[in-house]
Amino acid sequence: MSKLPFRRIIDAPDFWRLWWVGLIIATVRWVETVAVGIVVYQRTESAFLVAMMTMLRLLPMGLFGVFLGALAERLDRSRMLVVVVLLMAATSAVLAILDKTGQLEIWHLAFASFINGCGWCTDNPVRRVMIGEVVGREKMSLAMSLDVGANNASRMVGPVIGGILLAGAGLEGVLILSTLMYCAALWAVLTVRARAAHAAEPGPVLARIAAGLALARSDKRIRGVLIVTVIYNVFAWPFTSMIPVIGRDRLHLGPEGVGLLATMDGIGAFVGALVLALWLTPRWYGRAFVGGVLCYMLTVVIFALAQNPVLAGAALLLTGVGGAGFGTMQATLVYLASPPEMRSRILGVLTVCIGIGPIGFLWLGWLADRIGSHSATALTGTLGLLAMATTWRWWKEI
Template identity: 30%
Template sequence: MLPSQPAPRRGTPLLSVLQNADFRLIWWVGTLHEFARRMELLILSWLVLQVTDSYFQLGLILVFNNLPRPFLSLVSGFLADRFNRRLILQISQVVNTLTVACILAIMAYDFELLKTWHVFLAITLQGATKAIEDPSRRTAILDIVGEGRLVNALSLDVVSNTAGKMVGPLLGGVLLDTVGFAWSYGFVLSVHLVNLSLMMRLRIPSSELTRQHEPVVRSLAVSINYALHSPVLKGLLYITILMNALVFPVQQFIPAIGRDHLGVGATLVGLLLAAEGIGQLAGAALMSLTRNVRYHGRVFVFGSLGVIVMTLLFVWSPWYTLAFALLAVSGLGQAGFSTMQSAITMLAAPPDMRGRMMGLLSFCIGVGTPLGGLEMGAVATAFTLQGAISGNVVAGLILMLPALVLTPLISRPLAQPPPATARI
């Protein structure tokens, strides 16, 4: 199969990326994947909350969903650099489809047979496939569009992910209130089947890099060592761990805040979950139109700070409308955080290490998120949900300050390394 031709450079950066048919296809794949994933998370989270009435067990959804990441992410980055990225994506989607089909079969046969451990197992498998496919999909985007349009392509990728994040919970909440759990989950299965058919048509250009067949352990050691010697990557990964441990777990508890603090049902909880996506979609759309970004780190840091402030205000909002607006503004910050997180990780690494660096990024996300979800759920159960969230968010803000002072994330523009600079 011949590599795709590079996207035309005429017109706006956004149009030049969208003119690439291969990018459009992988963009749709990402959109449907995130749509189904977010809908499934809402359906299963609402199920656990209604059945157990436990903040701790609600937090376990987040824990099990991210538990595979620390174990698989570094290896998945290695796989993305060494093996067929298209095949990795397809196998991951097959596993997702079969997992949803099994849970749906239990629901359809006898809903009473469905236990929380079934839910936790399904969520764990979903997290495992996401950890495996993320580095392959992100580096495949770079293969398709090239370095010159990477920020624009990743902004569009954030747009597609955000569209799924926005529409998935909203439609999931409506379906839960109208047709119940089984039919809602059946809709999730249909989306997975459509996405699987699209993945069979994916075309990803073969990388021209010469890959050395070094042992897996040494390969992982090289990537970790490189990150430790890069002040930019070190600061980015540190902030990534903080945000995923202390701030982003709040998203898992939005159903509980909606039900117990704001007094709304599944439909309005789904709309509340979509609010963040609305702001994130607007922010990502704006960034996709930018021509040249020099200070990637500033966008990343200020996006993080915006999420922190809006989250702290959200948990104490007494009104649904205000809570919705605060989450929407938080989404603007998340757009900057998400886009520049991936862009900095790949642009600050040499070409032959980008897959492994994306795996290392996923590892840091996976380390922080389960710990944060477990701790936040336990503290919320022992004390109050608002108190647990507020304490975590304030701690995240304080712990972020050293990275702003000691690393060049906000003080200097990003300098891209020459090829083959990996060292150990």
């Protein structure tokens, strides 16, 4: 009987198609994040601008997440996913052409990061809701563990591919690979047969958004998850934008070394996601979520203060383990706590909380230009731990 949950997931072809789409898009995201970060830093010597490239991928979540969540209840999610993948493929293709012709500027990379961020902010209310409809409520945790595991696997291979390809073929080679991978994702999307299981209730979009916000505020479990999500995305996640800078300036690594260093986080997260998929039970969901965030922030501080690549890589491994607990349980807890007819809306609210991350990227980039990337990262992680301590009474119900 212990193998039954995996068997039921394996027997859902649409889940694996959606899983494949998520894996490809996440891999491209990490390939481009590392490559673009290195290129921007080489051209500008500004840690602030490096942080801005990642921040622009997050900004659309805060701006549009709740609206896309409500919109996803009214439209065919499969068609929305097709449009999203086409948009991201076209963006990478245009950038490759600009780089080939010698016309690529920093602002082009910034604009493309924002456009791809618009696609990214549909992931929770569109693709992950589709996953829930395919596998069912009781298998959502397992499905999310496998989905987060794929995302974390992309963090293992993406940075290495980005660093090696950038060193060997330049940014143009990175962008061509991105375009081809998006085309593979598009093929997978076109074979998905799942459709929304629940029709949206009638009423204006703004009224339904207000209802979703009211539920998020009144439900203690959802509210707690949202508060912790905000803290994580302001004080923890932004450190990823500093990995290329710390790797080059403090640890004296080249592009390949920076890519390998960034991979350590993904390895730890992948292993953590597999452990959760195999052994996590419902009564431990909340503890895995909160404990993952605390572990993540603590090891971010250790990474920032490390003075050799081995210790820094070890810290990133543990950072990944903590991130797996947070990432797996984040959408799962919200999905399980939300009424079926409001899941896209509530996951849209969750996307907005993720989208608050640009505040953290702005802060970290600004501070890094003034006191150094490693000092700024260590300070920000410490502030995150303090924020968790001071908000305990609001998230303890998780």
